[in-house]
Amino acid sequence: MPTVVGRLAPTPSGHLHLGNVVAFAAAWLSVRQQGGTLLLRFEDVDTQRAQLDVEASIRQDLEWLGLQWDTEVPAQRHRDYGPWLKRVAGRSYRCTCTRREIREQGGIYPGTCRRARNTEGAVRFWLPDTLVTVEDRRFGPRDVVPSELGDPVLRRRDGTYAYNLAVVADDIADGVTEVVRGADLLELSAVQMVLWEAMGADPPTWMHVPLVLGPDGRKLSKSHGSTEVRALRQADWAPEDVWRAVLPWLGLHRLDHVQQAVEAFRPERGPRGPIALDDDLTSPRSQSPT
Numbered sequence: 001m002p003t004v005v006g007r008l009a010p011t012p013s014g015h016l017h018l019g020n021v022v023a024f025a026a027a028w029l030s031v032r033q034q035g036g037t038l039l040l041r042f043e044d045v046d047t048q049r050a051q052l053d054v055e056a057s058i059r060q061d062l063e064w065l066g067l068q069w070d071t072e073v074p075a076q077r078h079r080d081y082g083p084w085l086k087r088v089a090g091r092s093y094r095c096t097c098t099r100r101e102i103r104e105q106g107g108i109y110p111g112t113c114r115r116a117r118n119t120e121g122a123v124r125f126w127l128p129d130t131l132v133t134v135e136d137r138r139f140g141p142r143d144v145v146p147s148e149l150g151d152p153v154l155r156r157r158d159g160t161y162a163y164n165l166a167v168v169a170d171d172i173a174d175g176v177t178e179v180v181r182g183a184d185l186l187e188l189s190a191v192q193m194v195l196w197e198a199m200g201a202d203p204p205t206w207m208h209v210p211l212v213l214g215p216d217g218r219k220l221s222k223s224h225g226s227t228e229v230r231a232l233r234q235a236d237w238a239p240e241d242v243w244r245a246v247l248p249w250l251g252l253h254r255l256d257h258v259q260q261a262v263e264a265f266r267p268e269r270g271p272r273g274p275i276a277l278d279d280d281l282t283s284p285r286s287q288s289p290t
């Protein structure tokens, strides 16, 4: 068996919140249980400028929670994606459609420029119309026709590289064998599988974990400040309180310490649907199982 390599891949556009924690806890538990290696990689290809203060705060929160990584690999801003783009040149094309045109066509890019032979514009990857099955370790098999999600942009019109290219290139370069992240990316994994194969690599295993929704019913984001780990710390939560809140979302109940969770963790157990938080996050007790 090749060694297991997992990764924590935070986007430093916002501080660590409970939605990130459940994904990172699952990534951490899976790697620790298998005796593998866990990487930390900041995914800042989409952010306008380096957010070094946010990165530092994310590292601090991860350490405080005990979500220790083994190696930090270079952030996306330090990497060159040119060679990766070349690798898939035979399956890419230039697209001159504007955001607005795509919105008017229903929001999903219909491949308008596939045969247009444009010499400028964004670079998109031509997805096949075949069915791809994502074998998710939590959700089981999920059939997706990647092209129905729209050909992904690899490099934008302004020359900057896009998330789908960067994340696949990085995971291949870093030797990642398992990807663990929020359920909102489950279907996109089919697109990324095609990219892995187009780049000549074997796709990793996938595990998607339930999304965490704020009291307003929306996916946690910067606007839910009270669910940020640093806010919980300020409200006197201990790391154990955070674990006690999060572990049931991964199907783990009544554990005395984190080491027990490493042994008891089973990717396929626990809820799949979104976790809805109630509005009082100030008391650790309010989110704990009774």
Ligand code: GLU
Pocket: 009, 010, 011, 043, 167, 179, 180, 181
């Ligand atoms: N950077 C993404 C996030 O912070 C994760 C993407 C991935 O794991 O592939 O949600």
Ligand code: ZN
Pocket: 094, 095, 096, 097, 111, 112, 113, 114
């Ligand atoms: Zn186009």
